[in-house]
Amino acid sequence: MSELVISPKAYIKMIFHAAKYPHLAVNGLLLGSKTSNKSEITDAVPLFHQCLYVTPMSEVALIQVEARAASENLQIIGYYAAAENFYDNTIDKVPAIKIAEKIVENNGSASVVVIDNKSICMDMKHSGLKVWQWNDGKWTKAKHSLSDSRHTLDAVSLLLQRGAMKELYDFDNYLDNTEHDWSNENLNFDLKKILAMH
């Protein structure tokens, strides 16, 4: 089992996605790189907030994200989701877990990051995430850490208070209007500046 490290950018985008659609299930892909004993998640690509269980758009998204990731020397190494029901935070309640299984099929392994809905607040004291990794044919609970955790949590709390999550675009937003950039380049740029200030 490898140690999972989550970058501030990936973490903030995951939390933003869940916070932008508090009454809906959301999901997305996690990009990064793996060595034999460490997995590093460097970015998150938010995918859907409606109808997570149907596959056609997931297939399109997986192909396009994979291509984009490869161009940046990254792989899809994980899947994140926040369940529709406030209290669902276990692996068996993860919506559209099939996507994670597809990642395992293609890459041999994957991490599933579940956002614990009740831990999300305007003053985050801990990550509010739960992680599982594919091991020996099943999902097993795993540990994770946030890079620069205290500053990341301060930053995300401040940004949530300001309503910054509205600036995040997911793949659903892109399909509704292709001017919405699912890779969130502008947001990435802003986050870099904000995180540098912390």
Next chain:
Amino acid sequence: MYEDLSWSEAKDLLRKWRDDNERKSDEVVQIFEYCLADKIKKLGTERLIILEQVFVAALDCSRIKLAEDCIRVLISEFPESLRVMKLKAMLLEALERYDDALDVLESIIKKDETNAAARKRKVAILKAKGQISDAIKELCDYLKKFMSDQEAWHELCNLYLIEGDFTKASFCMEEVLLHNPYSHLVHQRIGDIRYTIGGQENIEIAKSYYAQAVKLNGNNLRALYGLYLCCSHIATSKAQVTKRKEAQKLATWAMSKIFDITNKSSKQQQKSSKTSTGNNKNSTDIEALEAAFGNLDAKLN
């Protein structure tokens, strides 16, 4: 953001959201608190309906005290109203006092067997408790009595999707389609569900629903992608050569439409981009999709 709205602009905005049935709970609460709370008397005939709207929005944002203030006014105006009783039940729901909420709903149904809203709130409570199969059962019973409630068919479709029962979900969406035969979104959703079930027959059916969606709205990007996926599958399957050739032509056509739509806005994106990356992103995305489905020409020969 809403501090500068005049009270009449605020009133109009709230009315628009009521008419469009939009769930902008955060904004509704903000607008009410900034613009309208101290001018309630000026709201005239809309006063009570706005209070109801703010009540529901307050529950959504977990602003229980604000909700209680609103419902206090509504109860004093309409002490015997079943509509207000339903709101009381929603307050109990928000406080997670589900058994008390169910009691209130049952008493509404007893007083009025035709009260649809109370029955649907029962389904909502079951869903909130995570009892999806019970919610499905309750909603099916409801639909036996209220067969033309398309909101309910839509919700039942979602519940079946959660349970992974795609065939039943497709059937529910087809009921929604009966009420909305010209909706490109419903056609596309049925296509999505059929494609998900998979298998040659379902992919053919999905293709026809996607095609109809595109006919109704040529800008429905999901339907275009769906059409492309279905046709690519058919073109590389073991079907007759004529069918495969036809599918390939349609796939190529769909892809060109997708390219048009995605390319149009990549130029706009370039202008508003804060970074200087090239706009080749869209072409690489499309190439990746075509590569994933193989070289269609080669497979047909």
